[in-house]
Amino acid sequence: MTTANKCAISSCEQTPAATLDSQPLCREHFILVSYKRLDQYEEVRKGPGLAATDTESVRRFVHEAARAADAIEHTAQDLDNLERAKLLHIILSASELGRHLRRSPRKVATIPVRLCSEKLGGTWEEETETVLVSRYGAMVRCKHPAKAGDTLSVVRSDTGQTATARVAWQRPSGEEDVRIGVEFVGCENFWDLDWAAVEDSR
Numbered sequence: 001m002t003t004a005n006k007c008a009i010s011s012c013e014q015t016p017a018a019t020l021d022s023q024p025l026c027r028e029h030f031i032l033v034s035y036k037r038l039d040q041y042e043e044v045r046k047g048p049g050l051a052a053t054d055t056e057s058v059r060r061f062v063h064e065a066a067r068a069a070d071a072i073e074h075t076a077q078d079l080d081n082l083e084r085a086k087l088l089h090i091i092l093s094a095s096e097l098g099r100h101l102r103r104s105p106r107k108v109a110t111i112p113v114r115l116c117s118e119k120l121g122g123t124w125e126e127e128t129e130t131v132l133v134s135r136y137g138a139m140v141r142c143k144h145p146a147k148a149g150d151t152l153s154v155v156r157s158d159t160g161q162t163a164t165a166r167v168a169w170q171r172p173s174g175e176e177d178v179r180i181g182v183e184f185v186g187c188e189n190f191w192d193l194d195w196a197a198v199e200d201s202r
């Protein structure tokens, strides 16, 4: 995950377990820093609103923190229950925060797509549809277990166009279906929409 051999917090000699904002952090400091940032953003969200922040950096934090917490939670052999609970809290709070971010215009649109996962030992395909689309991704109904960080292929059933996407979050929608958020990797305007016009019409 990182090549640095020391935590970025001065006076800490621990081995880094994660990277936040390009800073290598040991497990303890990763948890501390993430908690602090989540608290700060929560304050902003309840007050002036996240639109008042540098949304780009909040979004980066949300992704980095959730992915790193997930990776540590899965790979660390010596986690105690409290640490595990804190990591899960970070994953949940970050995805909650991500849901409040409106980084680009979104459009309610039902576009038929096929999702394909080539994950080792768990390949699947699903014909489904989008619930919301944005310039950078979509919210999609998905019955399969897609986890944050997974890579999927998204194929538009109408045009056959394919893009690689990363699962940003997964959550039960409260109905029968589960929804996932996907973000395209290196693909601009997959939906062929005029986003300036979408923004104007908000």
Ligand SMILES: [Zn+2]
Binding pocket: 007, 008, 009, 012, 013, 014, 025, 026, 027, 028, 029
């Ligand atoms: Zn440290």
